[in-house]
Amino acid sequence: MIVLNAAKLRLTGRKEDQKVYHRHSGYPGGLTTVVAKKVRAVRPARMIYDAVAGMLPKTKLGKHMLRKLQCTPATSTPPGPDPGGPVPGQVSNSKRGP
Numbered sequence: 001m002i003v004l005n006a007a008k009l010r011l012t013g014r015k016e017d018q019k020v021y022h023r024h025s026g027y028p029g030g031l032t033t034v035v036a037k038k039v040r041a042v043r044p045a046r047m048i049y050d051a052v053a054g055m056l057p058k059t060k061l062g063k064h065m066l067r068k069l070q071c072t073p074a075t076s077t078p079p080g081p082d083p084g085g086p087v088p089g090q091v092s093n094s095k096r097g098p
Contacts, residue, residue, distance in 0.1 A: 001068060002070045002072070003048050003069070004072055004075055004076075005073070005074070005075055006047065006048045006071045006072060006073045007040070007044040007074070009047055009048065011036060018035075018036075019035070020033055020035060021033070021034050021035075021036065021046075021050060044073045045071035046071075049069065049071055052066065053066055
């Protein structure tokens, strides 16, 4: 899945100042806390990534699904094959005979 315009994400109410993102380095006392306003300024696509990651199952399948997520803060698509068209050289199975 490709998410465009992650920078245009809107938060309602006072979530811009009150919503907090946590991450831990793994070392004692390594908890880092960042407010949503600062996350939006530095890495707006991370807000979408964290929201989707929270909704997926915490298993191998969920991690595999999360790898397919591409978030971009701009309107241009990330480099790679066109997600809407067929893959060149791929044969369609719908015209297979009996």
